[in-house]
Amino acid sequence: MNKPARGSLLGIEHLDAKDILGLLKLARRMNPQKARPLLRGKRIVLLFYEASTRTRSSFELAAKSLGAMTTLVQSSGSSIEKGESLLDTGYTLRAVGADAIVIRHPSAGAPHLMAQHLDIPVINAGDGMHEHPSQALLDAFTILKYKKSFKGLQVAIIGDIVHSRVARSACHLLTRFGVKIVLCGPPEFVPEVAATLAPGLRITRHIEDALRGTDVIMLLRVQKERLAGQKIRLQDYIAKYQMTAARVKLAKRDAIVMHPGPIIRGLELTAEVADSPQSVIVDEVHNGVPTRMAILVRALGRAK
Amino acid sequence: MTRQETKSLLIKGGHLIDPAAKINAPMDVLLRDGRVAEVALPNKIRGTADEKFDARGLIVAPGFIDLHVHLREPGQSYKETIATGTAAAAAGGFTSVCTMPNTAPVVDTTEWVAWLRSPEREAIVNVFPIAAATRASRGATLTDFSALQRAGAVAVTDDGKPILDDDIMRMALRLGAELNLPVVQHAEDTRLTENCSMHEGPTSFRLGLRAMPAAAESAIVDRDVNLAQQIRDSRLHVAHLSTSDALKAVRRGKRAKARVTCEVTPHHFTLLDEDVGEYNTNFKMNPPLRSATDREAILVALADGTVDAIATDHAPHAAHEKQVEFDRAAFGITGLETALALAVTKLLREHKIPLTRIVELFTSGPAKVFDLRGRGSLTRGNFADVTIFDPRKRWTFEASKSRSMSRNTPFDGWQFTGKVVATIVGGRIAYRAD
Numbered sequence: 001m002n003k004p005a006r007g008s009l010l011g012i013e014h015l016d017a018k019d020i021l022g023l024l025k026l027a028r029r030m031n032p033q034k035a036r037p038l039l040r041g042k043r044i045v046l047l048f049y050e051a052s053t054r055t056r057s058s059f060e061l062a063a064k065s066l067g068a069m070t071t072l073v074q075s076s077g078s079s080i081e082k083g084e085s086l087l088d089t090g091y092t093l094r095a096v097g098a099d100a101i102v103i104r105h106p107s108a109g110a111p112h113l114m115a116q117h118l119d120i121p122v123i124n125a126g127d128g129m130h131e132h133p134s135q136a137l138l139d140a141f142t143i144l145k146y147k148k149s150f151k152g153l154q155v156a157i158i159g160d161i162v163h164s165r166v167a168r169s170a171c172h173l174l175t176r177f178g179v180k181i182v183l184c185g186p187p188e189f190v191p192e193v194a195a196t197l198a199p200g201l202r203i204t205r206h207i208e209d210a211l212r213g214t215d216v217i218m219l220l221r222v223q224k225e226r227l228a229g230q231k232i233r234l235q236d237y238i239a240k241y242q243m244t245a246a247r248v249k250l251a252k253r254d255a256i257v258m259h260p261g262p263i264i265r266g267l268e269l270t271a272e273v274a275d276s277p278q279s280v281i282v283d284e285v286h287n288g289v290p291t292r293m294a295i296l297v298r299a300l301g302r303a304k
Numbered sequence: 305m306t307r308q309e310t311k312s313l314l315i316k317g318g319h320l321i322d323p324a325a326k327i328n329a330p331m332d333v334l335l336r337d338g339r340v341a342e343v344a345l346p347n348k349i350r351g352t353a354d355e356k357f358d359a360r361g362l363i364v365a366p367g368f369i370d371l372h373v374h375l376r377e378p379g380q381s382y383k384e385t386i387a388t389g390t391a392a393a394a395a396g397g398f399t400s401v402c403t404m405p406n407t408a409p410v411v412d413t414t415e416w417v418a419w420l421r422s423p424e425r426e427a428i429v430n431v432f433p434i435a436a437a438t439r440a441s442r443g444a445t446l447t448d449f450s451a452l453q454r455a456g457a458v459a460v461t462d463d464g465k466p467i468l469d470d471d472i473m474r475m476a477l478r479l480g481a482e483l484n485l486p487v488v489q490h491a492e493d494t495r496l497t498e499n500c501s502m503h504e505g506p507t508s509f510r511l512g513l514r515a516m517p518a519a520a521e522s523a524i525v526d527r528d529v530n531l532a533q534q535i536r537d538s539r540l541h542v543a544h545l546s547t548s549d550a551l552k553a554v555r556r557g558k559r560a561k562a563r564v565t566c567e568v569t570p571h572h573f574t575l576l577d578e579d580v581g582e583y584n585t586n587f588k589m590n591p592p593l594r595s596a597t598d599r600e601a602i603l604v605a606l607a608d609g610t611v612d613a614i615a616t617d618h619a620p621h622a623a624h625e626k627q628v629e630f631d632r633a634a635f636g637i638t639g640l641e642t643a644l645a646l647a648v649t650k651l652l653r654e655h656k657i658p659l660t661r662i663v664e665l666f667t668s669g670p671a672k673v674f675d676l677r678g679r680g681s682l683t684r685g686n687f688a689d690v691t692i693f694d695p696r697k698r699w700t701f702e703a704s705k706s707r708s709m710s711r712n713t714p715f716d717g718w719q720f721t722g723k724v725v726a727t728i729v730g731g732r733i734a735y736r737a738d
Contacts, residue, residue, distance in 0.1 A: 013510070108583070109582065113630075196510075197510055
C-alpha cells in the first residue's frame with residue numbers, strides 16, 4: 001500500500017479549504033467552448049462500474065476539451081464480467097498506458113483501494129454511499145455563481161441522506177467554509193448519526209423548519225428501490241417532504257433550488273419547482289464540465 | 305515427528321503464575337513423561353532431569369488455551385493448515401487450540417473430527433475440534449452430538465453463522481445439557497446484518513458502509529441466555545462477545561446461576577470501529593470492531609471476572625481475499641501470535657489488570673469453559689503444557705515473519721511489551737524464541 005498519487009481526488013473530507021478554493025478558481029478559468037490543450041497526449045480512462053449519464057459524459061467532454069484522449073471501460077463488455085478483480089483491472093489499465101483513472105463504483109472505498117496500489121492519479125466519480133467529490137465541487141461552483149460567497153449561508157439538504165454520496169461530499173465541503181447545514185427527512189433517511197459527519201450540521205424532521213431563512217435548497221433523488229425495505233411509504237414522504245412552489249416560498253426570496261439529478265418529477269419535487277426561475281438544476285449540469293476540467297488539470301496538468 | 309523426545313524437563317528459576325492452584329510465586333517445575341511431576345519452591349526439586357530450562361526473570365504459566373481458531377482444514381489449505389496454524393499457535397504461547405468447524409466441508413461428522421485429530425495433520429500443539437451444531441451448519445437439523453462428542457469434539461457450534469432459529473437453539477441446548485456439551489453461539493441476528501461490513505456508528509456513516517447494529521449481537525445473546533436459564537444443565541458459550549449490551553445479558557445469566565460463559569478477542573479489547581481508517585480490510589472482521597463504550601464495557605468485564613476467556617478468533621485469509629473492495633473483503637484477522645503481547649501491552653500496562661487475572665483468562669478460564677481436563681493448571685499429574693513468557697520484553701511484530709500462512713493482521717509493525725519465550729506441549733518444547 002502506498003499514498004495516493006499527487007492529483008488524486010478521492011473525497012472532499014480530507015481536502016483542505018485552500019485546495020478546494022484552488023479547484024474552484026481553476027474551474028472558473030476553464031471554458032469548454034474555447035479549448036486549451038493543457039492535457040494534450042494524456043490518456044484518461046473512465047472506469048464505470050455503475051450507470052451514469054451526467055458524470056461520465058461531463059468527465060469525457062472535460063478531458064477532450066483539454067486535448068486528452070479518453071477511453072471508457074464499463075463492467076459489462078470487459079474482463080470485469082469475467083471476474084477480474086478491481087486491482088487487476090487497475091494494473092491492466094496502467095499497463096496499457098493510462099495517465100489517470102476516473103472511477104465510479106458501487107463499493108464505498110473502491111477508488112481508495114485503486115489509489116493505494118497505483119502510481120497514477122485516481123479520481124473518484126462516486127463510490128457507493130461514500131463520496132461524490134466532483135458533484136460537491138460543481139455544486140459549490142454553482143452556489144458561488146449565485147451567492148458570491150459562502151459567508152453566512154444556510155443550506156437545507158432534503159431527502160435520502162443516509163444513502164447519498166452527494167450529501168456526504170456536500171456536507172464536508174460546505175461546512176469547511178462555515179456554511180450552516182440543515183439535514184431534513186424522516187429518520188429512515190436522516191438518522192441521528194448523520195449529524196456527526198461534520199461540524200455545524202443540524203437535523204430536523206420538519207420541512208418548514210429546514211426551509212426558514214435558507215439560501216440554498218438542495219434536494220436529493222428519492223431512490224425508490226431503497227424504499228422497498230423501509231417502513232416509509234411513498235405517499236407519506238411526498239406529503240411531508242416534496243418540494244412544492246408553496247414550500248419554496250418559505251425560504252429566502254432569492255433562494256436557489258439544486259438537485260444532483262436525475263430528478264423524479266412528482267416525487268421529491270414538483271415539475272413547477274423543477275422548471276421555476278429559482279431552479280438551477282440545469283446550470284449545475286452545465287457547470288459540471290468546467291469543474292471536471294479543473295479536476296483533471298489538477299491531476300495531470302503541469303501548470304497550476 | 306523426528307524430534308528427540310525429552311523424558312524430563314526441569315523449568316528452573318522462573319516465577320510461576322497458576323491461578324487455579326492459587327500460586328503466584330517463584331517456583332521450579334519438573335515435567336516428566338508428558339505430565340507435571342513436581343512443583344516446588346526454588347532449588348527444592350531433588351534428583352536430575354534430562355534437560356533444564358533456565359526461566360530466570362520469566363513468568364512460567366500453564367499452557368495457554370485458545371477456544372476459538374480457524375485452521376482452515378479441511379478444504380482451505382491455501383489460507384492455513386493445521387501444521388502452520390499450530391506453529392503460529394505455539395509461537396503465540398498456545399499449547400491447545402479449539403478449531404472451528406466452518407471449513408469446506410463443514411466438520412459435522414465423526415470422520416472429520418477424527419481426521420482433524422489424526423497425527424497426519426502434523427499439529428505441534430493440542431487440537432480440540434469443535435463440531436458443527438447443525439448439518440452443514442445450515443441451521444436446520446441438529447448433528448449427532450453424542451457421536452461427535454465421543455469422537456473427540458469438545459463443543460458444538462455453527463460459528464461463522466448463528467443458530468438463529470429459536471427451536472433449533474432450544475433443542476441444541478437441551479441435547480447439550482444431556483451430554484454436558486457446551487453449545488457455542490456466534491451471536492449475530494443475520495436478518496439485521498445483510499451486506500453489512502462494519503459496526504454501525506459515526507464511522508460507518510462517514511465511510512458510507514452498510515453497518516451492523518450492536519443489537520444484532522445482543523438480541524441473540526439475550527435470547528440465548530433466556531433459553532439457558534430455562535433449560536436445566538444447559539451450557540451456553542458466547543463466542544467473540546463484542547458489545548456492552550451482550551455483556552449485560554451474560555451477567556444476568558451468571559447471576560441467575562445459569563451455565564453461561566463468554567470469550568473476548570484481543571482485537572475487541574484493543575481496537576475501535578474508527579480504526580478502520582480509509583477502508584483498511586485488515587480491520588474487517590465479524591463481529592466488527594465496536595464503539596468506545598463497548599470496548600470500555602469489555603475492559604471492565606475482563607477485569608471483574610464476567611469474561612471467562614480470551615480467545616483469538618484467528619481467521620487467516622489469502623491476500624487476494626483481502627485486497628479487494630471493503631464490502632467484498634473476507635471477514636477476519638489472524639491473532640495467535642499477537643494475543644499475549646496485546647494482553648500485556650493493553651490489559652496489564654495500560655489498564656492495570658493484574659497479570660494473574662490475564663493468565664487466568666488464557667489458562668484455567670478457557671479450560672473450564674470446555675472441560676479440558678488436566679489442562680489450564682500445573683498441578684501434579686496434569687498435562688505438561690507450559691507457557692513461558694517475558695512480560696517486560698519489548699519487540700515489534702512483523703506480519704511477514706508470521707508462522708501463519710496468511711498475513712491479514714491489523715497489528716503489523718506494532719510495538720509490544722510482553723513476549724512468549726517458550727511453549728512446551730506434553731513436556732516437549734514446541735516453540736523457543738531466538
